[in-house]
Amino acid sequence: MALIVQKYGGTSVADLERMRNVARRVIAYKKKGHRLVIVVSAMAGESDRLINLAHQASEQINERELDVMLATGEQVTSALLSLILHGMGHPAKSYLGHQIKINTDSIFGKARITAVEGSKILRDLDEEKIVVVAGFQGETAEGDITTLGRGGSDTTAVAIAAALKADLCEIYTDVDGVYTTDPNVCEQARKIPRVSYDEMLELASLGAKVLQIRSVEFAKKYGVVVHVRSSFNEREGTIVCEEDTDMEEALVTGVAYDKNQARIEITKVPDRPGIAAAVFDGISRENIAVDMIIQTSSLEGGFANIAFTVAKTDFPKALAVSKKIAKDIEAKEVIAEEDIAMVSMVGVGMRSHSGVASKMFGTLAREGINIKMISTSEIKISCVIDAKYTELAVRSLHDAFVLHKEHR
Secondary structure, X not given: OXXXXXXXXXXXXXXXXXXXXXXXXXXXXXXXXXXXXXXXXXXXXXXXXXXXXXXXXXXXXXXXXXXXHHHHHHHXXXXXXXXXHHHOOOOEEXXXXXXXXXXXXXXXXXXXXXXXXXXXXXXXXXXXXXXXXXXXXXXXXXXXXXXOOOOHHHHHHXXXXXXXXXXXXXXXXXXXXXXXXXXXXXXXXXXXXXXXXXXXXXXXXXXXXXXXXXXXXXXXXHOOOEEEEEOOOOOOOEEXXXXXXXXXXXXXXXXXXXXXXXXXXXXXEEOOOXXXXXXHHHHHOOOOOEEEEEEEEOOOOOEEEEEEEEEHHHHHHXXXXXHHHHHHOOOOEEEXXXXXXXXXXXOXXXXXXXXXXXXXXXXXXXXXXXXXXXXXXXXXXXXXXXXHHHHHHHHHHHHHOOOOOOOO
């Protein structure tokens, strides 16, 4: 008998029939003797509907009130699934984030979990109930409702699994695992049976939408084994776990891309100590996450250009802040570019193999794709390119590194 946390995404609970399918799967696990905690997202499209409704109500969105409204999506789903399980003869109990005390900080819209209280869940499991938890939400120390950002139900599930010391955390979605790249872009994409936490962290941060990055951070920190699989079939998915020696045999694990990127460049910045800190202190105070940063010195001397990328959702705010900062530090101008994408190669094998960068750059060059920015780490190489070349770049790199074949 195992304690298993299962998370079902929006497409898995899109309507009552799909919820009944989820219930049948949950009951099958229950009949095997497992103790189950089920984390659910809002029904597909519900969060977008609520966001649109909020914008119709007011041009100035209060983030606290938006979180109060968005949390209702998961509240409905958790209650409905519990009702369905009761109707099928299996006692279930639903909980909202504040009821089981999923504690978070106070950054509305993308709050971070600070602690999870598991005593209520464990009590109900001891009474042989199926526990259903509304994902994506938590509560501040002041009692305000918060939401965890897109994909936040993944984080809820892994955080609960960590708090309960669960044997396994299964993330059910509309794809049956992690692939070498997006199958919608490259038909030859191959499902990866096992991927390390570090590789998954990079893939998630670089545009792969299978898991939210903070859920992977939780999993790595607390050693939670995560199984990514589809709720529409019984096939094995992808296990996200500790790195092992076999994983290093593959030079590259996957190709990720992210079109949700915008580039900002501040030109002719005075080249003196403290200027970069001034620029990015101003950005961070607005809770804007910066990804890639490139600083280049001007040939004229005494000046530098600072370029960085941010998510498109943060772009308007980042641009406004950058213009103010540029004025304060007496830089020349701010150049903004939204029509870009980031394409990345990821693999723990890069630590012990050379030549990945040159092969990647050569592949893009042969396709006539210009590289605007480059960033590297031990296990990834990222390039910023024009968005119109994204699919071509992904397919070309996938072919060049022969990722359609199993290397492990």
